[in-house]
Amino acid sequence: MPPIVYLLSLTLFALTTSEFMVAGMMPALASALSVAVSDVGTLISLYAGGMVIGGPLLTLLILHRGVPNRRALLALLACYAIAQALAAQADSYAVMAVARVVTGVAASACFGIALAICAEVVSPERRGRASSLVFAGLMLATVLGMPLTTMIEQWLGWRASFWSVTGVTIACTLAIARLAPAGHPPATTSLRQELAEFRKPALWAAYGTSALVIGATFAGFSYFAPILTEVTGFRQADLPWLLAIYGGATVVGNLVVGRLADRHTYPVLVTGMTLLTLAMTMFALNATSSGISLAMVIVIGLTGIPMNPAMIARVMAIALPGPLVNTVHTSVINIGLGLGAWLGGAAMSAGWGWQSPLWVGALLGTAGLASVLPFVGGPREQACAPGLSPATVSKRR
Structure with a gap:
């Protein structure tokens, strides 16, 4: 695997750590910016909103200008580092909010272009595995990134946490400038070609499945803490190691799925969504059992977020695996994440019980499974090799 793949993984690690690090320093930020803790929570939503809306629009602009992937990624990372540095120096909530929106927009476009570069440097039959390694950085951000930035905040203050992410981003930018390929001429990934891809119903079906899988996962995961403490009976002090086990399961699952995603995309998706749905159901029915609950947390960790490599494959x-197709995919995944978490919370607020988010997750998982089954066993379109348009591939068949 080319070294640039691992470097892109480190880059996504930094960007995703920045997205969620606010959750680990809410009291400190609320005090420093003289706002309520709920306002600090909104900073996470602002980042996500920038990813969902701003990322695709920025990618459209990049494609319209015909900027090669390498140059675009370097410019975006430089912009990200500047905005992150602005956040590190923020003395008001307004400045912090602007910085979070800008970093969210830049991060979303970075995700799409990073996957496009990943598709350029490996053969089509290895794209699933390569993307799993790139997305391993996203998984590690929740397992290592958040705890590390929280520790830095406790030892050196919240500004030091923001500066640490800025430093990693700058280091990644310099390394990418040295290692990333120059990229194909802009004409091979033109805006017209990328927009033409969105006329394919199969692409929107794939997007829908991705949103449902991530929505199902976060409908349950977002409420693991109250379920495990209020229903299962674990102590608050047990939550860190329980969530660490879940995080470790996502890393393992991501690597396993990455190995299988290219050759067995649809079997992996069907198996993963079936296990995810069953795990949510079993957890909901047996939430009072600590053993079964822990086992289902692990299964959800192995099969939920780790479906990303198969979804990408x-x-x-x-x-055509260009920046816009990948960036819109990232936005759709984030929409699924937010919708799943909201539906799980709405079910709980409606008085349907602590386990209701798990039932929401099971329903969304069932919908995701139903969305992919019609495509199992059907003709599978070839992935476009770097530099080839879908029309060229079609002529070669």
Whole structure:
């Protein structure tokens, strides 16, 4: 695997750590910025909103200008580092909010372009595995990034946490400038070609499945803490190691799925969504059992978020794996994340019980499974090799 793949993984690690690090320093930020803790929580939503809305729009602009992937990624990372540095020096909530929106927009475009570069440097049959390694950085951000930035905040203050992410981002930018390929001429990934991909119903079906899988996962995961303490009976002090086990399971699952995603995309998706749905159901029915609950937390960790490599492999097999296709995929995944968490909370607020988010997760998982089954066993479109348009590939068949 080319070294640039691991470097892109480290880059996504930094960007994702920045997205969620606010959750570990809410009291300190609330005090420093003279706002309520709920306002600090909104900073996470602002980052996500920038990813969902701003990322695709910025990618459209990049494609319209014909900027090669390498140059675009370097510019975006430089912008990200500047905005992150602005956040580190923020003395008001307004400045912090602006910085979070800008970093969210830049991060979303970075995700799409990083996956496009990943598709350029490996052969089509290895794209699923390569993307799993890139997305391992995202998984590690929740397992290592958040705890590390929280520790830095406790020892050196919240500004030091923001500066640490800025430093990693700058280091990644310099390394990418040295290692990333120059990229193909802009004409090979033109805006017209990328927009043409969105006429494919199969692409939107793949996007829908991705949103449902991540929505199902976060409908349950977002409320693991109250379920495990209020229903299962674990202590608050047990939550860190329980969530660490879940995080470790996502890393393992991501690497396993990455190995299988290219050759067995649809079997992996069907198996993963079936296990995810069953795990949510079993957890809901047996939430009072500590043993079964812990086992289901592990299964959800192995099969939920780790479906990303298979979902990416499916999208790359259907459409030209360019920046816009990947960035919109990232936005759709974030929409699924937010919708799943909201639906789980709405079910709980409606008085349907502590386990109701798990039932929401099971329903969304069932919908995700139903969305992919019609495509199992059907003709699978070839992934486009770097520099080839879908029309060229079609002519070669």
